[in-house]
Structure formats: structure tokens, C-alpha cells
Amino acid sequence: MPVATALYVVTPIALFAALYSVFGYAEYEETMLEVQKIFYFHVSSAFTAFTAFAVTCICSIAYLVKRCVKYDLVAAKSAELGLVFCTIVLTTGPIWARSSWNTWWNWEPRLTSTLILCLTYVGYFILRTSVSTEQKERFASVFGIVAFLNVPIVYYSVKIWQTGGLHPPTTTRSHLAESMKHAWLVSWLALTLIYASLLKLNIGFAWAQYRLNKLQARTYSN
């Protein structure tokens, strides 16, 4: 069975498993009760976004070393998906915050650094659309590598700026009950599989578009 087919079959199964483990298996957190269930998709989305940005960084390095356009396409498409998951984090976060902390937004380190991360990758796409074709890939690759430096800053922001922010330190996972830990891992796996499936699909389109553009250029020049 090809990898793509296996991915498209496994992803919905993992998604159903994630929903079951979140709503049917994981126990309720004592203080926040039902609303804590947002955690499973909120934090998993954040980790999936980090994975996507890491792929962008690795492919950007690979592009600069090998100058193969496929790496640049993967980097761009992964950043696009990272931005999608970052948007999920930034929209589900305030909903959870409103219920648990009685505020939609707070300029605390984790929230602010996540917003900056999101805006940095918006900048990455602005750069890709505004630079001429010859230099686009090179500039975007450098930007993709530099932008990734934001990810560890987001992850360790609570530790770095100990200002009594609303987010718990990065060791949240270790305080979770066993059932919650399992549900979180299944949710993370499901979202990572969604990311992988969409990336595979998106790279296919991008590669087809690239080849079509080349063909069009050759046809019209003749």
C-alpha cells in the first residue's frame, strides 16, 4: 500500500480514536471540568505547528545546501500548515482563557510570543509573494531558518520570563493524570497525521503547479 493511501486511511481512524479518548476515556480535571477538554486539541495544535515549522526549517537548510526546488516547496507548504495550526492555537486559547481565567487575552509571555511566531510566518509568506522569482527561494529559506528561532522562545517563554503569567510552566504534561496523558498523546498523533496528510496533498498540488508553470513558459516561448 502506498504511503499516501495508508496516511489517508490511518488519519480518520486516529481522529476518531482521539475524540473517543478525549470525551470518553480521559477523566475530568477537578477545577475546570468540561472546559479542560479544550487542552487536548489546543496544546496538540501548538505542538503540530512547532513540527510544521521545524520541517520548514530543515527543508530550508536542505534547499540552501542542494538548491533543489522540491525542498523549497515542502518548506513553504509546511509553513502554510504551521500557520493553520497556529491559528487554531490562537483562537481556541482565548476561548479557554475566557472560561478559566475570565479574560480573552493577556499580554503574558506565552501568548505574546505565540502571536509573534504567527506574525513571523505571515511575514514569511509576504516575503515569498513580494520577491522576484530568482531570489524568492533563497530569501525565503533564510527567513524560514531564522523564523524557527521563535519556536524554542515560545516553548520556554514561561521559564524565561517568570512574570507570573497565566500559562503553567513547560512541564504541564508531567502533572497530568495517566488517562489525560494518553488522550493528549492520541490527540497529538491525530493532529500530526492530519498535518502529514494535508502536507502530502499540498505538496502534490504545488509540484503539479510548478511543472505546469514550467510547461506553460516553454510552450508560450516557442
Place this chain on the structure above:
Amino acid sequence: MSKFNLITIVVAFLTFTAVFNITRQPDIIVPGERIETTVSDILGNDTQYDETEIQQIVTQAIQILNDGQSRRLKYLISAYFVVWLILMLYIFHLSQKQEQLQTELDLLNNQLQPDKAKEDRKGI
């Protein structure tokens, strides 16, 4: 996927979220007699207590719990709606891209092989 489908999805999501957030969660109905029986079971028949006062306290407690649960569920469902809405919008964006690619491919095919393209269209 056409734009009509996208609009339908967005409108359905927004309507459902709006209705869910505006309407109140139905209360857990606990009849007065049941409260009375449960309170007697807990306190025992020998203990002297003000029945009306205890009944009021229990009813208030149920009301507070109801309101809390209703509020939490609304936030939970809104958050999950947002997750699916964003993912569906992204899939819609991909399908639009695929359609655009197909159009460009057909155009190129027409220019390269006009006769074959006509045959293909007849075949479809």
C-alpha cells in the same frame, strides 16, 4: 467544491454556534419531592431541621451547578467548532487550488492538442 458549498458550511457553523451560545442549556430537573427524600436520607429521620430552608439551599446549589456546566459546555463546543471550521476552510482552499490547476491544465491541453481536447470533452 463550489463557493456555494463553502458559504453553506460557514453559515451552518456560525448559525449553530450562535444558536448554541444564545440559547440556555436545559436545566437538570429535580422534583421537589426527590430533593426532600434525599435530604431526609442524608440527615436521617431523627435530626431536626428546617425543611424549607434546606430545600432552598439544595435548589440554589443545583441552579449554580447548572449555570456553571452550561457555561463550560458552551466554551468547549465553541472551541471545537473553531478547530473544525479552520481545518474545513483550509481544505476548501486546497480544493479551490485543485480546480484552478485543472483549469490551467485544460487550457494548456487545448492549446497543445486542440483536436484531442475536443475528443476528450466529447468523451466526458
